[in-house]
Structures are given as C-alpha cells and as structure tokens.
Amino acid sequence: MKYLFTLIFLLFTFILYEGLKKDPRSIPSNLISKEIPEFSIKTFSNSDLSDFELKNDNVAIINFFASWCPPCRVEHKQLLKLSNDIPIYGIAKKNKKQDLSKWLNELGNPYKKIGMDETGLLSIEWGVYGIPETFIVGDGVVKYRHVGPVMRRDLETIKNIAKDLQ
Amino acid sequence: MKFLVLFSYLIFSDLKAIEPDEILDDYNLEKIAREIGKELRCLVCQNEDIQNSNADIAKDLRKVVRKKLTEGETKEQIIDFVHSKYGDFVLFKPPVRFDTLGLWLLPILFFFFLSLFFFRKR
Numbered sequence: 001m002k003y004l005f006t007l008i009f010l011l012f013t014f015i016l017y018e019g020l021k022k023d024p025r026s027i028p029s030n031l032i033s034k035e036i037p038e039f040s041i042k043t044f045s046n047s048d049l050s051d052f053e054l055k056n057d058n059v060a061i062i063n064f065f066a067s068w069c070p071p072c073r074v075e076h077k078q079l080l081k082l083s084n085d086i087p088i089y090g091i092a093k094k095n096k097k098q099d100l101s102k103w104l105n106e107l108g109n110p111y112k113k114i115g116m117d118e119t120g121l122l123s124i125e126w127g128v129y130g131i132p133e134t135f136i137v138g139d140g141v142v143k144y145r146h147v148g149p150v151m152r153r154d155l156e157t158i159k160n161i162a163k164d165l166q
Numbered sequence: 167m168k169f170l171v172l173f174s175y176l177i178f179s180d181l182k183a184i185e186p187d188e189i190l191d192d193y194n195l196e197k198i199a200r201e202i203g204k205e206l207r208c209l210v211c212q213n214e215d216i217q218n219s220n221a222d223i224a225k226d227l228r229k230v231v232r233k234k235l236t237e238g239e240t241k242e243q244i245i246d247f248v249h250s251k252y253g254d255f256v257l258f259k260p261p262v263r264f265d266t267l268g269l270w271l272l273p274i275l276f277f278f279f280l281s282l283f284f285f286r287k288r
Contacts, residue, residue: 005279005283008279024212025210025212027209027252027253027255028253028255029253030249030250030251030252030253031251119226119229120222120226120229121226121229121230121233123226124226124227124230124248124251125251126251127251127252127253129209129210129223129252130209130210130223
C-alpha cells in the first residue's frame with residue numbers, strides 16, 4: 001500500500017512537472033486542416049474580398065494586422081520579403097482607412113488585397129485572439145497558423161510549408 | 167449607507183465589464199447572453215470568463231453572442247460556434263472525450279484513494 005501511494009505521488013509530480021514546461025498562453029488553432037470560413041468583406045481599395053478568391057490561389061498567406069498594433073510594425077519587413085514569393089492578403093482589424101494609408105505609405109505594402117474588418121467579426125470567424133496572426137492557406141484549407149509577429153527566424157518554416165503546397 | 171453600497175454591488179456585480187451599448191433590449195435574450203458569457207473563457211486573460219473581462223477579444227465575443235441571439239440562434243448553437251473556432255480552451259467545461267477523460271476521472275479517483283487512506287481500519 002505504501003509503495004502504491006509513493007508511486008501515485010511520483011506520477012503526479014511528474015505530470016505536474018511536465019505541465020510547467022507548457023506555455024498556457026499558446027492556444028492551438030482549431031482551424032488547421034479545415035476549410036477556410038466563408039466570408040465577404042470590403043477592401044481598402046473599395047473592392048471585395050471573399051473566401052472564393054483565397055481558394056483560387058494555390059497557396060496564400062492571410063495576415064491579421066492593424067496599423068495600431070506595434071508587433072505588426074515589427075513583422076512588416078518580413079512580410080515584404082515573403083510577398084515576393086507568396087501572395088499575402090491582409091485583414092486590417094478595426095483600422096481607420098486614413099491611419100492605414102499613412103502606415104502603408106511609410107512602411108510599404110506587401111498585401112495583394114487588404115480586407116477591412118471593422119467590427120472584428122471576421123477575426124472571430126478565423127479564431128484569431130490577438131493580432132498579428134498569420135495563416136497559410138493551401139487550396140482553400142488552413143495549413144498553418146503563426147501567432148505573434150513573423151520574425152526572420154520564422155521565414156524558413158513558412159517558406160518550406162508554402163513550397164510543399166505549391 | 168455602507169450596506170446600500172454593498173447591496174447594490176451584489177446586485178449589479180454582473181455588469182462589471184459589460185458596457186451599456188452592448189446590453190440587449192430583450193430581457194430574456196440578455197439573460198441567456200450572460201449565461202453564455204459565463205461559460206466561455208476569455209482567450210487572453212487566463213481563466214476569466216468573457217462576461218467579466220475588459221479585453222478586446224472578450225468584448226467582441228460578447229457582441230457575437232448577442233448578434234447571434236437576436237438572429238434566433240440557441241445557446242447550444244452559439245457555444246458550438248465559438249468552440250469550433252477557438253477549440254476546447256474557450257470552454258470552462260471541457261467535453262468528455264478520450265483525451266480529456268483524465269480531467270474528469272482523476273478527481274474521482276483521487277478522492278477514492280484519499281478516502282481509502284484516511285478511513286481504512288488500522
């Protein structure tokens with residue numbers, strides 16, 4: 001009996017110790033390997049952007065951002081690099097057009113199209129909980145999600161996933 | 167006076183984060199919306215429900231809940247929708263599945279073993 005309790009105690013210690021190593025702030029995306037949500041919104045240049053357009057592209061990157069979000073400024077350079085190889089669609093969350101145009105003039109525009117998510121509803125459709133978040137979509141299916149700014153060290157991973165899909 | 171302040175706090179403490187423009191006119195729908203709000207976890211604020219959180223995402227989720235309620239969706243449909251987007255993390259009560267079985271059974275097992283330990287005859 002004594003040994004059994006020791007064993008259970010050790011097992012719990014092990015489980016809890018392993019649990020300490022996990023990051024409670026990283027939440028896995030529930031959209032991976034699922035078809036992208038249906039949507040249709042107005043873009044920055046007053047045209048339309050819908051899920052059909054994203055499905056047309058073999059591979060596409062969807063980047064949720066805003067001009068008021070500092071980490072988005074950090075990742076911008078990497079997005080410019082990526083946009084040479086892969087089409088990037090931006091979704092600007094709760095962003096005023098004048099702020100966004102100022103931002104794009106200053107930093108450059110890596111986006112093929114920018115959807116204006118004025119209410120934040122589209123972000124919820126995509127399971128976004130904080131911007132920036134970046135999705136890789138292949139043939140209309142979500143393949144990968146990156147939470148937080150895309151840094152130089154992340155480019156390799158993203159390019160490799162995109163290459164496999166092409 | 168103190169009593170009155172305390173009393174009004176207890177009554178209105180439900181409204182901590184919710185803003186006046188969010189509240190629905192329909193009393194019954196608003197009641198359901200708050201029930202849903204208590205079952206959904208805010209994603210960025212570690213174990214707070216969306217009802218009581220001031221975070222941007224919690225506010226957006228409260229709006230979605232209310233929008234869908236006025237469109238005639240039921241409580242289960244709305245919770246399923248949010249669950250499908252954000253995964254198990256968003257639910258305070260995880261669904262009983264093979265990989266979550268431990269969460270549900272371990273406390274019972276633990277209780278069983280502890281009672282065995284404390285109440286056995288020497």
